[in-house]
Amino acid sequence: MYLLLAEVELADNLSMKSPERSLKSIFLSIIFLSILSSLIYFFPPNHTFTLLFFKLPIVLLFLISLFLFIFYLILFLFKSPLHAGLISLLGITSLIFKLNNIDHPFFFILLAALFLMLELFFSYKK
Numbered sequence: 161m162y163l164l165l166a167e168v169e170l171a172d173n174l175s176m177k178s179p180e181r182s183l184k185s186i187f188l189s190i191i192f193l194s195i196l197s198s199l200i201y202f203f204p205p206n207h208t209f210t211l212l213f214f215k216l217p218i219v220l221l222f223l224i225s226l227f228l229f230i231f232y233l234i235l236f237l238f239k240s241p242l243h244a245g246l247i248s249l250l251g252i253t254s255l256i257f258k259l260n261n262i263d264h265p266f267f268f269i270l271l272a273a274l275f276l277m278l279e280l281f282f283s284y285k286k
Contacts, residue, residue, distance in 0.1 A: 189232035196225045227252045250275045
């Protein structure tokens with residue numbers, strides 16, 4: 161009986177097709193990479209966009225576009241939105257730390273430990 165169940169499970173695993181990588185995620189990744197590169201090339205770092213009464217610094221738009229680029233690239237590579245979100249949030253958080261002169265290695269070790277704990281927590285929940 162156990163052999164029969166193992167054969168059925170093996171047959172199910174062999175008949176399953178691997179999901180194709182999403183073209184939407186690689187397309188969005190390329191779009192956000194082009195936005196990111198145009199922000200770097202065409203605007204100085206202290207530039208601010210004024211939209212009615214709001215002033216948006218270019219650094220904020222840079223971090224948002226970098227987050228979305230990393231998110232969709234990791235989503236294309238790993239096919240997991242949770243992993244993509246955690247890795248891109250880790251990268252953006254470390255850049256924000258560097259931007260605010262919090263660049264002691266101990267803070268980056270704590271940040272990596274925090275995101276490792278979040279990864280273990282979410283993978284344990286599955």
